[in-house]
Amino acid sequence: MKKFLANAATSLVTGVFFCLGLVLTYLVFDHFVPGDPVPKDLVYVRLPGDLKVTRHLKVAGRPHMTIQGVVQNTGRTTWETVNVEVAVKAGGALVNQCDSDIRGVFLPGESRTFEISCFYVAGSGLPDNISYEIAIRSAGKQA
Incomplete structure (x- = not known):
């Protein structure tokens, strides 16, 4: 024992x-x-005027409605993050909103691509009255 x-x-x-x-x-x-590095403190601007969506298209053959496009920085501000929003409409009535953030240093004159998938909206077989609008809702820059 x-x-x-x-x-x-x-x-x-x-x-x-x-x-x-x-x-x-x-x-x-x-x-x-x-x-991990300490996250930076950013100042966010609603509806920045110097960021423009220059091209966009609806991608066919995806399970969800997917929009690809290009954002261009036309101003003199260096952005750290840009929020792009897609409003999906059926006959003029809003049916869904989707957004995506473009992260990383975005210098003046640069262009960046984005892709937004709108869940709850089918990617194919949509009626002809489905449309979308793209807007840049906000952007963050160094304080």
């Missing part, structure tokens, strides 16, 4: 030290390996 208790105590002590070793390894690794 004494041998059984001694083996149980040895196993318990071994398990505790093994767990402490794992925790210590994690703490050392976490201290020396850099984590």
Whole structure:
């Protein structure tokens, strides 16, 4: 019986030290390996006038209504994020709104492509009265 208790105590002590070793390894690794960068504080502008959608088209053959296009920065501001919104209409009545963010440094004069999939709107077999409107709703820049 004494041998059984001694083996149980040895196993318990071994398990505790093994767990402490794992925790210590994690703490050392976490201290020396850099984590995710701190997100930047951005100033958001509603309806920025210097961002334009220059081209867009409805992509055929997709399971959901998908719009691809190009946004151009025509101003002098460097943007960090741009929000593009598609309003899907049936006979002039709004049936769905979809949006997508274009992230990354967006320098003056640059163009960026985007793709927005509108779930709850089929990609094919739509009636002729389905249309869409694209707008740039907001954009973020460095403070």
